[in-house]
Amino acid sequence: MELRQLRYLVTIADVGNLGRAAERLYVSQPALSYALKNLESELGVRRFDRHAGGVTETVAGRDVVAEARRTLLQAARVAAVAERHLRGETGVLRVGFEASGAGELTTRARAEFARRNPGVRVEPKRFDWSEEVTALRDGRVDVAFVWLPADLAGLHAEIVHTEPRVVGLPSGHALARRDGISVLEVNDEPLMWTERAPRAWVDWWAVNPRPDGSAPRWGPTNDNVEEMLEQVAEGTAICFAPHSMARYYARPDLAWVPLTDVEPLKVALAWVDGADNPLVRGFAAVVSELASGEAL
Amino acid sequence: MELRQLRYLVTIADVGNLGRAAERLYVSQPALSYALKNLESELGVRRFDRHAGGVTETVAGRDVVAEARRTLLQAARVAAVAERHLRGETGVLRVGFEASGAGELTTRARAEFARRNPGVRVEPKRFDWSEEVTALRDGRVDVAFVWLPADLAGLHAEIVHTEPRVVGLPSGHALARRDGISVLEVNDEPLMWTERAPRAWVDWWAVNPRPDGSAPRWGPTNDNVEEMLEQVAEGTAICFAPHSMARYYARPDLAWVPLTDVEPLKVALAWVDGADNPLVRGFAAVVSELASGEAL
DNA sequence: AGCGATCATAAATCCTCTTTATGACCTAGA
């Protein structure tokens, strides 16, 4: 499968006719016919129904075309980033975080670093579950607040923040008004989890195994905070979260109750080992100052 | 630029040596040498410094490789979605929304529809600014709560929700404790905005032009709620938002004050015209019931 | 100085993609 084929596919979908798509792509109509046939062979799914009036997408074709479109957009970013390097754009520090990050520390550090470095653009970059680690490794951010545990191979990491954990419940839940809950008190509740993060991260958040040796009762999965909170609010499952999430995402249809017997969340500031980026070093210094409560 | 070249690029980056990368890719070493040279020509950026010990990434190369890696991941999703269709996975309704969506209606509708259709998996899909419209069009969701205004060409849309708007301020702001603010009272404040949404959407949210004919004072841009709120919290700019965002993202370092003289937000339930999906029709019926306050 | 490792280039070969030519099928209009 190549980008050329995906371009053909998307254009055929847009135009609905092989002949006119061929014109738009500056190839002959049989070229598209062969390309489409080859791709359908390769992927095993027929993408278009053909008829005398042109082609129409199959249901499978619709989804494949959607993903093909995204692939072409992403491929354009390869060229775009090359172009930016050609133009010599520098002076940006991209700071990654997920959900509520390291709470106020996240916000204060970026603000303070920006104040001290007026020529530098400090961009907050929010990622979904645990993705900030991947983003560090593949260069989408320069530095990130990482929720531990995480695979820190090849990264430099310093713990900069710790906070207790809470359980998220629908506001009508029987336990919603408690001052504290132990994890075994919600042992039978389905628990929100995600497939997007490493298993170790998921298990840590789920407190798996539980103190009595049992496994959590797994509820539905989700890809981000809002999807998780939507399903907690509607009563489908509960979730475990850092205390800062309770404060940053304080929906009226949710209740947040402290978990009294679980390990608190540790947040590290991390960057790629050997990155030798003065902006990253400066930012880390600011975070250290703020985390230790030094006078500013 | 083709996926084959990106695969070569990423493998060379991983291995650090053309010879061993060639082995891994089942091609000869000169094939990689030529491919790399061609791609560097095409993109105009040198990706690797070559030397007797192998190759090392340039700074530009690092960013290009990161984007190339993402492109290959996304391309794999084309094959994955084709595979899912081959396996016949059906019975999923993907409900898109951004930020706080249509408030409680979003949550209640999905919960009620799931209750009535036990065999159907109703997935909440959160998107960033205005992206739910694009997601409808390219098939990533089946139905979505769309914040208007939006380009609804090719979509069926029904207004299902209306809510007032508020201004987001850092909690120490002079206007933070007001019961209401008119838009001209914050005319001089930098305003958060986004490049990810259509201009009409951005202008509507920014109340551009202002009642006195002036233009907003544009602040920094952002790509999602958290990035926006981080920058408001740190005092960089203010933001305009729907009232549900004040309730769902009630951070302690933010204040939300009603805007007294702006048009409220209207939210439409939308789907692709002619989609003829019984799940979508059923979901729309449930939303209509809930929106009109009918007895369940 | 010599050897081994690594990348670059030339020329030949292979193979893929595309073209030209044409057929099959369908639909609309006369």
Next chain:
DNA sequence: TCTAGGTCATAAAGAGGATTTATGATCGCT
């Protein structure tokens, strides 16, 4: 019912791109 036009599929030929084999240049280490 027949014909013409539009659309997609296929065959065969040709063009060109990608890769191979062969080999050279360079560098680092002994």
